[in-house]
Amino acid sequence: MARRAELIAIGRKLFADTSYDALSMDDIARQAHVAKGLIYYYFQSKRGYYLAIIQDSVADLVTYAASGLELEPVGRVHRTIDSYLRYAEHNQAAYRTIVSGGVGFDAEVHAIRDGVREAIVATIAEGAYGRSDIAQVPRMGLLAWVCSVEGAALDWIDRPRLSRETMRELLVKTLGGSMRAIEEMDPAYPAPAPARRDDG
Amino acid sequence: MARRAELIAIGRKLFADTSYDALSMDDIARQAHVAKGLIYYYFQSKRGYYLAIIQDSVADLVTYAASGLELEPVGRVHRTIDSYLRYAEHNQAAYRTIVSGGVGFDAEVHAIRDGVREAIVATIAEGAYGRSDIAQVPRMGLLAWVCSVEGAALDWIDRPRLSRETMRELLVKTLGGSMRAIEEMDPAYPAPAPARRDDG
Numbered sequence: 001m002a003r004r005a006e007l008i009a010i011g012r013k014l015f016a017d018t019s020y021d022a023l024s025m026d027d028i029a030r031q032a033h034v035a036k037g038l039i040y041y042y043f044q045s046k047r048g049y050y051l052a053i054i055q056d057s058v059a060d061l062v063t064y065a066a067s068g069l070e071l072e073p074v075g076r077v078h079r080t081i082d083s084y085l086r087y088a089e090h091n092q093a094a095y096r097t098i099v100s101g102g103v104g105f106d107a108e109v110h111a112i113r114d115g116v117r118e119a120i121v122a123t124i125a126e127g128a129y130g131r132s133d134i135a136q137v138p139r140m141g142l143l144a145w146v147c148s149v150e151g152a153a154l155d156w157i158d159r160p161r162l163s164r165e166t167m168r169e170l171l172v173k174t175l176g177g178s179m180r181a182i183e184e185m186d187p188a189y190p191a192p193a194p195a196r197r198d199d200g
Numbered sequence: 201m202a203r204r205a206e207l208i209a210i211g212r213k214l215f216a217d218t219s220y221d222a223l224s225m226d227d228i229a230r231q232a233h234v235a236k237g238l239i240y241y242y243f244q245s246k247r248g249y250y251l252a253i254i255q256d257s258v259a260d261l262v263t264y265a266a267s268g269l270e271l272e273p274v275g276r277v278h279r280t281i282d283s284y285l286r287y288a289e290h291n292q293a294a295y296r297t298i299v300s301g302g303v304g305f306d307a308e309v310h311a312i313r314d315g316v317r318e319a320i321v322a323t324i325a326e327g328a329y330g331r332s333d334i335a336q337v338p339r340m341g342l343l344a345w346v347c348s349v350e351g352a353a354l355d356w357i358d359r360p361r362l363s364r365e366t367m368r369e370l371l372v373k374t375l376g377g378s379m380r381a382i383e384e385m386d387p388a389y390p391a392p393a394p395a396r397r398d399d400g
Contacts, residue, residue: 001346046261051364072379088306100300110300112259117351120363126219136361137366137370140352140362140370141370143275143349143351144348144352144370144371145374147347147348147350148344148345148348148352148378150347151342151343151344151347151348151351152344152347156340161336162336163338167340170341170382170385171344173381173384173385174341174377174378176377176381177377177380177381178348180373181370181374181376181377182370185366185369185373
């Protein structure tokens, strides 16, 4: 009998490139080789199953983005952005759902998205300023940059005209630009040295 | 008898701070002092009425953002960002709808949002590079910045902890940072002089 984690792993594969509406519970049960009742037992509804899958998927993204503490800051930023873009590329339907705010006006998916945004803002703040509890201006500056990555990645998976490497370089550089903008607004939040170089 | 444009003007007021779901056609007809049939006559459905309102509202935003050709570039950027933030502030429900992608997974509202984004990208490109037909890297860099403005403004209207002036200054500076990032990626697209100053 499949355990909950196994059903989530199967669901992640099924929903990775298929939208919520396009899969029925019958499809899911058939493709997962389990009785439909088992999915209802663990997740109550298709929606409950889907939210569990998205939460699990997003947890990977956040964990990975927040890891790499052993790397120097530039390497860490590169890795975080690269893993974010890979996630978008390899989980297109889930990524679209999260960033577009889910199925309908979806408060739960909005909350998941806001959690991802705040986790990434906190990760960058830790790396750049040594703490995640920051003032409103740097928070807004970093949040804006995270939103730029969301929008850019969404456009990119729909129309992949640039390589992932080019996307990553561009977003690393715009992060540097955002950090310099934050420093100009509030010198208590100086941009880290690599972001200050013109070739950064 | 109310004309179509009058019904749109009334609808813009009604929907400016009330979500789509919260207003019924009966409410609308009563508050507009017209027969419900008149609204159906012009717009076929509540959804048709709503889309017409959003299109009209967005047209203002885009027209204003693209105007000000008589101003020098810095003044124009300031004015564009300021008018964008004012629009978000004074049309919160409409703004949330457009940026969050509408009621449900809404292809028509997504298309409206994409149109706004591309219009703003084209406006900035005209001002900065003298043409709106630009390569993929500068397009992506400017698009990312427009997405950062969307996300930042959405967060700001929900939690207004910064003044509009501070928001505008921050976003002007991050635009400068994005343009410098674009120039580093592709020297054929140099950042305009004001964006190059460290105090820009």
